[in-house]
Amino acid sequence: MKKTFAMVLAVVMVIGMLAGCGSSTQTAAPAQAATTQTAPAAEAAPAAENAEAAPAAEANMTFKLGSSGPLTGPAAIYGISVMNGIQIAVDEINAMGGLQFEFQSQDDEADSGDKAINAYNTLLDWGMQVMAGTVTSGSGITVAAQAYQDRVFMLTPSGSSVDLIADKDNAFQVCFTDPNQGIASADYISQNFAGAKVAVIYRNDDAYSQGIRDTFVTEAKEKSVEVVYEGTFTEATQTDFSVQLTAAQAAGADLLFLPIYYTPASVILNQANQMGYAPVVFGVDGMDGILTLENFDTSLAEGVMLLTPFAADADDEKTQAFVAEYQKRFGETPNQFAADGYDAAYILKAALEAAGCTGDMSAEEICEAVIAVMPTISVDGITGLSMTWGANGEVSKAPKAVIIQNGVYVSP
Amino acid sequence: MEFLAYLVSGISLGSVYAIIALGYTMVYGIAKMLNFAHGDVIMIGGYISYIAAVNLGLPTLVAVVCAMAVCTVLGVVIEGLAYRPLRSAPSLAVLITAIGVSYFLQNSALLIWGANPKSYTPVVEGTLKLFGGQLSISNVSILTVAACIVIMIGLTLFTSKTKMGKAMRACSEDKGAAQLMGINVNRTISLTFAIGSALAAIAGALLCSFSPALMPTTGSMPGIKAFTAAVFGGIGSIPGAFLGGILLGIIESLARGYISTQLSNSIVFAVLIIILLVRPAGLLGKYVPEKV
Numbered sequence: 001m002k003k004t005f006a007m008v009l010a011v012v013m014v015i016g017m018l019a020g021c022g023s024s025t026q027t028a029a030p031a032q033a034a035t036t037q038t039a040p041a042a043e044a045a046p047a048a049e050n051a052e053a054a055p056a057a058e059a060n061m062t063f064k065l066g067s068s069g070p071l072t073g074p075a076a077i078y079g080i081s082v083m084n085g086i087q088i089a090v091d092e093i094n095a096m097g098g099l100q101f102e103f104q105s106q107d108d109e110a111d112s113g114d115k116a117i118n119a120y121n122t123l124l125d126w127g128m129q130v131m132a133g134t135v136t137s138g139s140g141i142t143v144a145a146q147a148y149q150d151r152v153f154m155l156t157p158s159g160s161s162v163d164l165i166a167d168k169d170n171a172f173q174v175c176f177t178d179p180n181q182g183i184a185s186a187d188y189i190s191q192n193f194a195g196a197k198v199a200v201i202y203r204n205d206d207a208y209s210q211g212i213r214d215t216f217v218t219e220a221k222e223k224s225v226e227v228v229y230e231g232t233f234t235e236a237t238q239t240d241f242s243v244q245l246t247a248a249q250a251a252g253a254d255l256l257f258l259p260i261y262y263t264p265a266s267v268i269l270n271q272a273n274q275m276g277y278a279p280v281v282f283g284v285d286g287m288d289g290i291l292t293l294e295n296f297d298t299s300l301a302e303g304v305m306l307l308t309p310f311a312a313d314a315d316d317e318k319t320q321a322f323v324a325e326y327q328k329r330f331g332e333t334p335n336q337f338a339a340d341g342y343d344a345a346y347i348l349k350a351a352l353e354a355a356g357c358t359g360d361m362s363a364e365e366i367c368e369a370v371i372a373v374m375p376t377i378s379v380d381g382i383t384g385l386s387m388t389w390g391a392n393g394e395v396s397k398a399p400k401a402v403i404i405q406n407g408v409y410v411s412p
Numbered sequence: 413m414e415f416l417a418y419l420v421s422g423i424s425l426g427s428v429y430a431i432i433a434l435g436y437t438m439v440y441g442i443a444k445m446l447n448f449a450h451g452d453v454i455m456i457g458g459y460i461s462y463i464a465a466v467n468l469g470l471p472t473l474v475a476v477v478c479a480m481a482v483c484t485v486l487g488v489v490i491e492g493l494a495y496r497p498l499r500s501a502p503s504l505a506v507l508i509t510a511i512g513v514s515y516f517l518q519n520s521a522l523l524i525w526g527a528n529p530k531s532y533t534p535v536v537e538g539t540l541k542l543f544g545g546q547l548s549i550s551n552v553s554i555l556t557v558a559a560c561i562v563i564m565i566g567l568t569l570f571t572s573k574t575k576m577g578k579a580m581r582a583c584s585e586d587k588g589a590a591q592l593m594g595i596n597v598n599r600t601i602s603l604t605f606a607i608g609s610a611l612a613a614i615a616g617a618l619l620c621s622f623s624p625a626l627m628p629t630t631g632s633m634p635g636i637k638a639f640t641a642a643v644f645g646g647i648g649s650i651p652g653a654f655l656g657g658i659l660l661g662i663i664e665s666l667a668r669g670y671i672s673t674q675l676s677n678s679i680v681f682a683v684l685i686i687i688l689l690v691r692p693a694g695l696l697g698k699y700v701p702e703k704v
Contacts, residue, residue: 073527074627109527204674232673236633239623242421243668250414263529263625270531270624274550276539295466296531 060359062100063352063366065090065345066128067157068119068143069135070110074263077289078337079107079135082157085334085341086132088325099349100359104128112138117146128152129363130352130370132344135337137161137178137208144171153367155348157340160285161207165393169371172393174340174347174383176309178208181284182215184307184399185257189282190223192401199229199253199279201244201268203260206235212259212284228253238264241271248279255280262290269300280305288335291407298407305403309383310339311411319382333408336383343381350379413546418669419662424553426661427560428622431615432638433645433653434563435608441648442584442604445503448510449490451635452517453609457483457616458626459525462532472535479613487609488602496598514632521628529627532620552621559614564654567607571650580604584648637680644684646697655695 067086069079083105090101104126106119116139123131131147131154134140140159147154148168156164157174160181165171176184189196198220203209213230220227229251231244245268248256256272256279258265265287272278283290283306290301312323312333322342326334334342348370354377355369374393378386384397402409432454439447457479464475494513498506536551571577579600582590591597619634620626638657645656663683668676687695 072522074529076526076528234674234677236677239619239625239630239633240421240425242425243418243665244673246414246417246421247669250417263627266529266531267623267625270534271550274534274539274548274552276541276548294528294530295462295533297533 061098062102062359063348063357064127064129065101065103065348066106066123066126066131067103067133067135067341067344068106068108068116068123068131068139069133070139071105071107073109073111075110075136075261077262077292077335078158079105079110081289081335081337082135082341082344084326084330085157085338085343086345088322088329089342089345093345093349099353101345101349103345108134108136108139108143110136110139112142115139116142119143120146124150124152124363129359129361129366130348131155132157132341132348134159137164138206140164140171141207144168147171151364151367153363153370155344155351157344158285158337161211163207168393169391170367172374172389173395174344174381174387175285175336175395176397176399177394178211179215180394181307181399182212182217182259183219185212185259185282185284186216186219186223186225188307188401189220189255189257190225193255193280195226196255196280197226197228197251197253198255198257199231199248199251200227200257201231201233201241201248201260202258203234203238203264204232206260208286209260216257216259233264239267241268242275245272245275245277249275249277253279255282258283258287261286262288262293266290266293266296266300269304270297273300282306285336288337291404291409292332292335298404301404301407303403303405305401305412307399307401308336308409309397309399310336311400311402311409313408313410314382316382318380322382339381339383343379343383343387346381347377347379347387350377413543414669416547418665420547420549420553422662422665423658424550424556424622424661425665426641426658427553427556428615428619428634428657429638429641429660430560430654430657431556431563431611431618432634433642433657434567434650435611435615436639436642437645437647437650437653438567438604438608438611440642441650442580443495443601444584445495445506446510446639447495447605447608448507448635448639449513449517450608450612451631451633451638452514452521453483453487453490453612453631454616454619454635455521455626455628455631456486456517457613458532458620458630459521459616461613461617462530462620462626465533466530476535476614476617479617480610483609483613483616484606487605487612491602491605496601518628518632525628527628529625532624532626534621534624535617536621552618556618556622559618560654560657563611563614564650567650576600576603640681640684643694644687646691646694649694649696649698652694652696659695 069082070076071079090103094100106122108116108119120143134143135158137159140156141163144164148170153170155172160175160178162177202213229248281304287306291298351370351373354373357366357369374389375391378388387395387397389395403412435450460482461475461479464470464478494509534552536555538551540549579595583597583600587597641656641660642653645652664676664680667679
């Protein structure tokens with residue numbers, strides 16, 4: 001009984017592999033041309049050979065996909081969400097047959113030093129061929145520099161800093177860059193809150209927060225959005241915002257722009273409430289997660305707006321299926337980070353197929369092949385339709401605003 | 413009006429520092445050691461009152477009393493296990509032990525409660541509006557200031573009027589002589605830790621009401637600020653800790669409001685350096701010349 005089952009399974013797997021190889025050879029031709037143009041011939045050659053030899057030799061189409069992110073620590077919600085999203089996508093992809101992923105995640109505690117490198121090295125030791133990481137910008141900048149030297153392809157689901165992809169041909173993003181978030185927020189405010197007086201509170205020892213604030217303020221000036229107050233805080237002073245809030249209130253601000261993570265944002269909402277100050281609060285993707293903060297009074301977040309490429313209440317089939325699956329598995333509504341992770345796995349699948357990669361290629365070979373095809377592919381995901389990439393690694397897609405009502409995100 | 417608002421937030425922030433500083437100064441005054449784990453006992457106090465109030469659904473006051481009980485026991489245990497065996501060791505060894513205990517508590521909290529922040533429900537809700545709503549003072553601030561004053565007066569009376577308090581002062585002046593006079597030095601020091609840790613639990617509940625994101629690192633920064641406040645006011649002096657805390661809070665708040673949110677910490681510490689240059693023992697500290 002067991003033997004027959006094993007035989008059937010083996011046959012199914014072989015068919016699955018052949019099917020996968022078939023599709024990869026179809027797309028391999030343009031990719032091959034692109035590879036030879038940009039990458040040195042020596043590196044492109046094995047990729048092409050492997051792709052062509054694939055159907056005959058029953059090429060291995062299983063790739064080791066690694067990701068690192070904060071699975072513990074104050075930013076854990078992002079890491080856990082991304083990993084859950086990737087896991088769902090990987091299971092779906094593996095069930096389809098063809099290209100298969102083996103997935104492993106490592107905890108980097110959102111650290112930008114040795115913890116990030118340790119997580120990355122652990123993944124390399126395991127045999128990682130492509131990376132769907134990191135989750136946060138700080139660790140991403142560190143890891144990307146190392147991955148650039150090691151020639152490992154990395155697609156960060158949610159690391160939004162420009163520095164992460166700057167001058168590194170191997171690093172690509174699924175999410176918007178910080179400048180884009182700042183610009184998009186300023187544009188949205190100028191269109192929807194004409195005449196608003198804006199106060200900005202940002203964390204000036206954090207590249208993410210500072211980056212968004214810089215472009216926001218520049219764009220706000222151009223769109224003649226009035227910024228009446230700017231307050232800063234640092235990691236050491238993120239417990240008391242009463243002074244910044246008093247100053248913002250005194251300056252007459254009726255809209256509070258918070259390009260920060262949700263933990264300090266929750267303190268700001270609490271303290272503003274205690275002061276009886278109720279401006280419109282506008283956040284960016286770091287605000288995502290505030291609703292799942294343990295024991296947080298969600299009524300405080302009522303009316304908080306944020307720009308996100310993903311809304312769980314969107315009515316397209318893909319989003320609905322993802323949300324249903326996520327709720328079934330993890331018992332909560334997925335946030336934008338989970339969606340970024342989910343898309344990252346599909347983007348990597350598309351890129352690996354387009355580049356005609358096989359599972360026995362080394363991380364270096366895959367890296368060169370995938371870099372060449374990234375600017376040529378277009379992927380329909382749940383965080384954006386027809387996402388495309390520039391050679392610099394930046395994604396192009398449209399953001400949308402959501403508002404928190406009765407403890408859930410809805411489209412305004 | 414802004415000035416008043418900044419002043420109010422400075423005083424309430426300062427009161428939190430002051431309550432923590434009272435714990436530091438008590439222990440320093442009597443045991444002549446810097447208990448760097450004090451900030452982490454505060455964090456434990458915060459977690460215990462959070463669990464009692466949110467997970468067990470106890471009333472706020474009962475939750476704070478629970479936290480005080482647990483912290484008192486914790487303080488006495490820490491003193492007995494980590495500090496008492498080192499009573500005659502060089503003070504540097506005790507200092508390093510205290511830092512070790514601090515990390516031990518932080519990482520234990522990380523293991524037990526995880527690193528995800530928890531949103532603390534303030535012990536009191538609501539806001540007091542003055543001048544037709546132009547100035548608003550949260551009830552948490554009022555409670556913090558009131559608690560701070562009550563504790564300060566209570567401790568001053570305790571150390572000056574009661575027998576145990578007098579024993580504490582005797583130990584503080586000369587442990588050997590106090591022992592010869594029939595004072596149980598070990599018990600007195602344990603009592604000091606018990607009181608200091610109970611205060612830490614109150615400080616934890618108030619700190620988390622003020623800034624409701626509870627994490628294993630919640631106590632570290634306020635702990636350092638409060639230690640600064642204790643030195644500022646004159647370490648070992650109870651009214652000094654109170655004064656130092658309040659002043660530190662006000663300076664920090666005004667610096668943030670009028671000069672720069674980025675420079676506020678630098679300004680606070682610059683003021684500290686100047687004060688210590690002028691008065692090496694702190695504002696109310698006693699300068700005791702070394703007897704040769």
